[in-house]
Amino acid sequence: MDVGGLVAAGPVWVGSSELTMSLDGIVACVDAGAGAVVAKSVNESAAARRQLDIADYAFVSGDRQVRPPGRAYPGDGLLNRSGLAQVDLDDWLGILAAGVAHGAAQGCPVVGSITLGDPAAAARIGRALADVVPAVELNIGAPHGREARAVRQLTEVDGVxxxxxxxxxAVGVPLFVKLPGQASDVVALARAARSAGADAVGLVGRYPGFLPDLDGGAVLGSWGAWSSPGCLPMSLYWVSKAFQQLDVPIVGTNGARTVTDVLRFLASGARAVEVVTALWIGGPAVLRELVDGVAEVGDDFVGSALAGTREYADVPPPPSPAWEPYTARWMSSGR
Incomplete structure (x- = not known):
């Protein structure tokens, strides 16, 4: 399959994270059947690398209870604080080259990733990555950009x-641009990225999060980045709107944990779907399950949900108001 000029083995991709921060991690993702693997992000900032020293992770249950370390379940949300790969660029290029060679033998491309700091520096890094990898992801939607001075999150059209x-x-290979989900108009950001030369867009980055522990502090001791299955409809809102309004390949992110979730991303208009948290929780077997679950899906399935979707003004009223059963049950409950 082709996504923005990148030939991938399938639509289930592994996104950039600590899982893809080493050659062993990249190889494990390739061997588990990923359609593509996005390596851990880098940028020019030593401060962004040092931030990895204070990385922390909290898995949160559906009733907002924080799990003990090492125990997480598929429906949990993840609140985390992270940083970038702690490796010099020359060493990282060697790791990526080895990962690319391993992936190529299985038809699985390994993509380089930059989390934006300074655009000029990102261009220099992108040029170096393009000599090694078949595509580059530029992440300008990192939620940590709201908290960490070493990375940036862009939410305005001109900045994007x-x-x-x-x-x-500076980059002579396919360029994918990952965008934030909390901008006022994500489709406008995607349009701006496309007009500036993006070959595909990633929708959407994780959201900023905060969770008090009610003991006078906060889970993680700080703000963080949040993802969960509950984010899925929010992510699919922007995927579907971008698919409807723009001519640009879309890589879906944030909220896919199960085969059904991946299928919903595809039906909303994504050509491929990046997963991370599901693999943190379930390991490589989860990736194989996702890959097998979408193996028979054809190109005509992409965006298929839009055929039966209407604007509010075009929705016909039902025979009786949809809210009646809910209000009737409340009125009869004794309040």
Missing amino acids: RDAVRTVRA
């Missing part, structure tokens, strides 16, 4: 256009 244009001029 300028940053993508700068990196595009």
